[in-house]
Amino acid sequence: MTSRRQGFTLAEIVVALVIAGVIGATFTKLLVQQNRYFTSETNRRASRSIARGAMNVMLSDLRMVQDSGGVDSVTADGKLIRILVPYQFGLVCGTQGSKTTVVMLPSDSGMMAASVYRGFAFRDSASGRYTYIWPANPQTSDLPKPASDPNVCTGNGAGQAQIRNVSLNGRQGSFFDLSSSGSSGARAGQAVFFWQHITYSFAPSNVYPGRAALWRNVENSGRFEELMAPFDTTAGFRFYRTGTDVSTAAPPPLSDIRGVDLVLMALSPRGTSQDSTRMKSNVITSVFFKNVRGF
Numbered sequence: 182m183t184s185r186r187q188g189f190t191l192a193e194i195v196v197a198l199v200i201a202g203v204i205g206a207t208f209t210k211l212l213v214q215q216n217r218y219f220t221s222e223t224n225r226r227a228s229r230s231i232a233r234g235a236m237n238v239m240l241s242d243l244r245m246v247q248d249s250g251g252v253d254s255v256t257a258d259g260k261l262i263r264i265l266v267p268y269q270f271g272l273v274c275g276t277q278g279s280k281t282t283v284v285m286l287p288s289d290s291g292m293m294a295a296s297v298y299r300g301f302a303f304r305d306s307a308s309g310r311y312t313y314i315w316p317a318n319p320q321t322s323d324l325p326k327p328a329s330d331p332n333v334c335t336g337n338g339a340g341q342a343q344i345r346n347v348s349l350n351g352r353q354g355s356f357f358d359l360s361s362s363g364s365s366g367a368r369a370g371q372a373v374f375f376w377q378h379i380t381y382s383f384a385p386s387n388v389y390p391g392r393a394a395l396w397r398n399v400e401n402s403g404r405f406e407e408l409m410a411p412f413d414t415t416a417g418f419r420f421y422r423t424g425t426d427v428s429t430a431a432p433p434p435l436s437d438i439r440g441v442d443l444v445l446m447a448l449s450p451r452g453t454s455q456d457s458t459r460m461k462s463n464v465i466t467s468v469f470f471k472n473v474r475g476f
Contacts, residue, residue, distance in 0.1 A: 224449035224460040232447035232464035235395045235409040239443060240468060242266045242379055248439050248470035249310045250302075253378065255432045259417040261382040262441065265313065267374040268296040271354070273303055273367040274334035274342040281314075281359045281367050284334045284344055285375070287352035297377045297402045298324060301359050303367040309473055313376070314361045320401055325375070328356035342369040383417055386410040392448065413446040413461060421469065428467070440469035 189197075246252065246264045253263040271285035283301070299319050302311040316323035328334070334356055337343045346354045359365070367373065378400035386394035392411030398404065419428035419442035428442040442465055449460035 221460070224451065225462065228447045228449040228460045228462035229464070231409050231412070232445040232462050235412075235445050235447070236443055236464060236466055238395075238397070238408055239381055240466075242381075243441065243468045244471070246470045247302075247311050248472045249436075250313050251470055252435050252438045254435070255418070255420070255438070257432065259419060259430055259432065259444075260384070261380065262418050263378060263380045265299075265302075265376045266379045267302070267376050268292060269375045271373050272334075272342075272344055273369055273371045273373050274328075274344060274356075275340065275369050276365055276367050279361050279363055279365075281361065281365045281373075282328050282330070282333045283357050283359060283373050284331075284346060285355045285357060285373075286347055287349040287354055295399075296375075297399050298375055299378050299400065301325075301365075301373055301375050303365065304372040304473065306368075306371060311374075311473075312366065314359075314365050316360055317362055323360040325357040325359055328358050331356040344370075383412060386412075389450070409447070411448045411450065411459070413448055415444065416446045417444050418442065419444060421467070438470075439472075440467060442467050 242264065245267050247267075251265050253265055255262045269285050269288050271283050274282040274284055276282075281301070281303075297320075300313060300315045302313045304311050332338075332341060334342050334344045335346060346356075348354070380396075380398045380400070382396045382398075383393045384396050386392045387407055388394065389411040393414060393416060394410035394412060395408045395416075397406045397408050419430055420432045420438050421428050421440040421442070422433035422437040423439055428440075432438065445462075445464040445466075447462050447464065451459065
């Protein structure tokens with residue numbers, strides 16, 4: 182008769198433990214590698230998202246800048262650009278002394294609430310260039326005021342512009358009297374827009390100390406916004422000048438700037454468990470300012 186075995190031998194247990202250990206070590210290594218790969222891809226996506234987010238924000242303003250007079254100042258290191266950005270458009274009805282009467286198209290209330298009036302500009306029909314008017318007190322006495330006589334725009338009498346007001350989705354256009362130091366020289370029928378000062382700069386981040394961030398400031402609004410971070414120290418602006426198709430790091434004279442390269446060297450917010458180095462994503466896009474001459 183054969184006897185029945187009552188359990189495992191020591192040798193069998195040792196072999197089983199060795200096999201389990203090999204399988205466990207293999208799975209652990211696989212999980213660690215997968216985790217590192219996932220973290221690396223997450224960081225890469227995060228850095229790309231930072232660069233693209235910054236690009237999208239700046240494009241909305243930079244694409245509206247005129248190529249003649251639209252840039253107010255830049256820094257030699259290419260870290261700051263200050264631009265004159267249109268935010269409401271309309272037509273000139275007439276000019277009398279230092280008062281220019283205009284009719285403006287209906288506009289979004291949210292956009293108007295976020296904008297800060299600094300002046301107006303009108304387009305010369307002969308040269309196609311915009312003339313920028315800088316009122317002395319754009320936030321107080323020289324703010325746009327409701328037109329004292331809207332018939333200057335809508336009337337059909339002598340010296341009246343005969344411009345019909347426009348309504349859009351229940352919103353009406355607005356009539357304003359604009360102040361300038363002396364006569365603006367604007368004539369009836371010329372295109373006009375209100376503009377604001379906006380500064381974009383790459384400066385030290387408050388959220389990520391030791392790193393750079395993209396900042397946006399609307400002059401006289403009191404808002405200094407840290408839009409996106411972190412960025413590498415190489416992030417900044419390069420400039421296109423009249424007659425060239427290659428951007429340069431050194432800014433040309435303001436009157437010659439026709440566009441910019443946005444050099445967005447973004448960093449991931451954190452490194453991986455095995456490497457503290459942050460992922461980099463370099464997004465470069467060109468923006469050429471609006472040229473309305475020759476029409």
